[in-house]
Amino acid sequence: MTSVIRNIRAVIGEKIKLLYTPILLAVLDAFLNMLFYSVMILSIVTLIKNQFTESFFFRGIAVLAVVFIFRTLLARYSFASLQLNGSVIATDLRLRLAEHVRGLNSGYFNQNSVGKLTSYFSTDIADFEQVLTHHLTDFVKALFSVSVCMIAAVVIDFRFAGVMVVMILVALPLMIKGGSVGHTIAPEHRVRINAVISRVVEYINGIKTFRLYRLTGTKFERLDQSFNELKKSSIRVELSMMPYVMIFSTIVSFMIPVALIWGTNLLIQGNSTPEQYIAVLMLSVSTSSQLMTIGMLYPELKYLSKSADNLRQIFETQPLPYTKDAFIGADHEITFEHVSFSYENGVSVLNDLSFTVEDGKTTALVGPSGSGKSTVISLISRFWDVDNGEIRMGNEKLRDIRPDALTEEITCVFQDVYLFNDTILNNIRMAKPSATMEEVTQASRLANCHEFIMQMENGYDTLVGEGGSTLSGGEKQRVSIARALLKDAPVVLLDESTSSLDVDNEKEINHALDHLMAEKTVVVIAHRLDTIINADQIIVLDEGSVREKGTHQELCRQQGWYAQMIKEQEVAKTWVIGETSETKDILEDAR
Numbered sequence: 001m002t003s004v005i006r007n008i009r010a011v012i013g014e015k016i017k018l019l020y021t022p023i024l025l026a027v028l029d030a031f032l033n034m035l036f037y038s039v040m041i042l043s044i045v046t047l048i049k050n051q052f053t054e055s056f057f058f059r060g061i062a063v064l065a066v067v068f069i070f071r072t073l074l075a076r077y078s079f080a081s082l083q084l085n086g087s088v089i090a091t092d093l094r095l096r097l098a099e100h101v102r103g104l105n106s107g108y109f110n111q112n113s114v115g116k117l118t119s120y121f122s123t124d125i126a127d128f129e130q131v132l133t134h135h136l137t138d139f140v141k142a143l144f145s146v147s148v149c150m151i152a153a154v155v156i157d158f159r160f161a162g163v164m165v166v167m168i169l170v171a172l173p174l175m176i177k178g179g180s181v182g183h184t185i186a187p188e189h190r191v192r193i194n195a196v197i198s199r200v201v202e203y204i205n206g207i208k209t210f211r212l213y214r215l216t217g218t219k220f221e222r223l224d225q226s227f228n229e230l231k232k233s234s235i236r237v238e239l240s241m242m243p244y245v246m247i248f249s250t251i252v253s254f255m256i257p258v259a260l261i262w263g264t265n266l267l268i269q270g271n272s273t274p275e276q277y278i279a280v281l282m283l284s285v286s287t288s289s290q291l292m293t294i295g296m297l298y299p300e301l302k303y304l305s306k307s308a309d310n311l312r313q314i315f316e317t318q319p320l321p322y323t324k325d326a327f328i329g330a331d332h333e334i335t336f337e338h339v340s341f342s343y344e345n346g347v348s349v350l351n352d353l354s355f356t357v358e359d360g361k362t363t364a365l366v367g368p369s370g371s372g373k374s375t376v377i378s379l380i381s382r383f384w385d386v387d388n389g390e391i392r393m394g395n396e397k398l399r400d401i402r403p404d405a406l407t408e409e410i411t412c413v414f415q416d417v418y419l420f421n422d423t424i425l426n427n428i429r430m431a432k433p434s435a436t437m438e439e440v441t442q443a444s445r446l447a448n449c450h451e452f453i454m455q456m457e458n459g460y461d462t463l464v465g466e467g468g469s470t471l472s473g474g475e476k477q478r479v480s481i482a483r484a485l486l487k488d489a490p491v492v493l494l495d496e497s498t499s500s501l502d503v504d505n506e507k508e509i510n511h512a513l514d515h516l517m518a519e520k521t522v523v524v525i526a527h528r529l530d531t532i533i534n535a536d537q538i539i540v541l542d543e544g545s546v547r548e549k550g551t552h553q554e555l556c557r558q559q560g561w562y563a564q565m566i567k568e569q570e571v572a573k574t575w576v577i578g579e580t581s582e583t584k585d586i587l588e589d590a591r
């Protein structure tokens with residue numbers, strides 16, 4: 001139990017104070033419940049002793065009514081305060097978790113599946129909230145009631161108190177065992193839950209592909225299999241904890257017949273008074289019912305404490321370290337000094353890479369697929385830290401700068417544009433929440449998206465669907481460029497689109513990018529070489545090292561990889577689907 005409390009404490013921190021009132025109210029409720037029992041015991045004893053008078057009857061009723069009303073009000077207030085404080089704690093937890101995860105090295109996301117991370121935010125926090133808003137106070141209440149009953153039993157008849165203690169000691173190991181079984185199987189069950197979440201996310205994201213390959217429904221075996229495994233695991237969880245809970249409940253419920261037989265025996269032999277007999281009977285009823293509650297809740301608490309354990313482990317994962325709160329570099333020149341980097345298992349992706357991106361100039365990265373171009377951009381954004389060597393911006397080491405401060409200096413435009421399920425206005429404004437409408441429209445005009453936005457029924461207030469699903473690829477890109485223009489950061493990292501857009505769209509996006517890149521320090525990943533012939537510097541990467549470096553003219557003269565690729569792309573431009581001798585002639589004529 002201490003581990004449960006320790007985990008709860010570690011996860012909710014200072015907010016634990018919000019639980020004090022509900023716990024106190026739970027104890028007060030348990031106390032009133034005891035009072036209720038006391039009045040009943042007293043009434044029965046009085047009745048047996050033939051001392052039951054009308055006035056006693058009315059006084060008893062009055063006390064019971066007051067206790068009842070008080071308990072009802074208490075239950076209402078305690079429930080409200082528990083729900084309110086529980087949701088405050090859970091909201092705070094979700095926000096802190098999101099903030100914490102945001103600061104983690106991207107490696108964390110590589111090692112943890114979407115399902116696992118989604119489960120942390122949904123299942124774990126929901127389970128944790130369940131512990132706080134229900135189980136914890138119920139457990140405390142039952143524990144307090146049992147303690148009071150035991151004390152009362154010692155006072156009333158210490159012999160029977162001894163019998164109760166023996167029965168509890170016999171049953172207790174079963175409860176502990178049930179708890180430890182719950183705790184042991186929780187991780188495996190959680191793996192099954194995570195797998196289902198991952199598969200569902202995968203299924204929804206890839207629904208078009210699955211339909212094309214007729215892998216929908218039961219034919220998508222991975223989804224089917226994970227559902228089945230979760231079903232089996234859920235049954236296993238219930239079945240493995242149930243025997244312990246049931247035997248525990250049976251033993252403690254025996255307290256009532258034992259009290260009856262033992263008490264009757266003592267009474268007949270004249271070793272006990274009727275008052276003691278009645279009191280012991282009532283105590284046995286109350287104690288056994290409270291012990292049953294404890295027996296049911298303990299394994300649940302142990303099982304759910306695994307959720308707290310998971311959350312604690314994320315909070316203990318260290319975010320990216322830094323030593324300087326703000327970026328104080330002289331300019332935005334970016335230098336890679338003998339940088340080596342691998343994502344995992346020591347498979348080297350960048351090897352002793354050195355180059356400089358001059359301040360206010362454009363550097364293009366080209367190279368074969370997998371040569372490390374996107375990795376260079378990720379390292380400049382500090383999604384990861386280098387293994388060896390150093391990256392500097394304005395002579396400041398990137399690893400010294402607070403990640404948020406670094407983010408303010410950089411704007412990224414990736415090929416996979418992600419827009420939030422919100423209005424176009426909010427999607428653009430997120431780059432600068434304080435931006436006026438005029439600034440937003442100005443950025444949109446420069447990004448060539450103002451016109452198409454205004455043609456939509458709700459203009460800037462149009463909702464774009466999840467990921468921007470209601471916009472075309474070109475429209476999404478222009479909205480993302482408007483967002484980047486609004487941010488107006490001095491460094492622009494650009495992952496140019498691999499897919500050819502139609503001529504009009506391409507022209508518009510190129511104009512928009514011209515505005516974005518003007519007078520900025522730019523690193524652009526170029527997939528089509530004709531777009532970067534004016535770059536101040538072109539770096540050809542191969543297997544994580546610089547293979548060639550220079551301007552377009554210099555590289556063409558070198559007759560290396562770049563010159564060869566230029567030629568090949570020229571040839572590729574003439575490729576036609578299903579070319580025949582007839583179409584070839586027509587094309588030749590056209591050329």
Ligand SMILES: Nc1ncnc2c1ncn2[C@@H]1O[C@H](COP(=O)(O)OP(=O)(O)OP(=O)(O)O)[C@@H](O)[C@H]1O
Pocket residue numbers: 110343344349367368369370371372373374375376
């Ligand atoms: N998140 C990741 N985890 C593990 N390995 C990765 C990860 N991202 C990239 N890699 C590996 O690192 C290498 C370099 O990838 P990178 O994406 O930087 O290449 P690229 O030159 O941008 O390729 P492309 O032109 O195809 O986009 C590849 O071998 C790739 O498989």
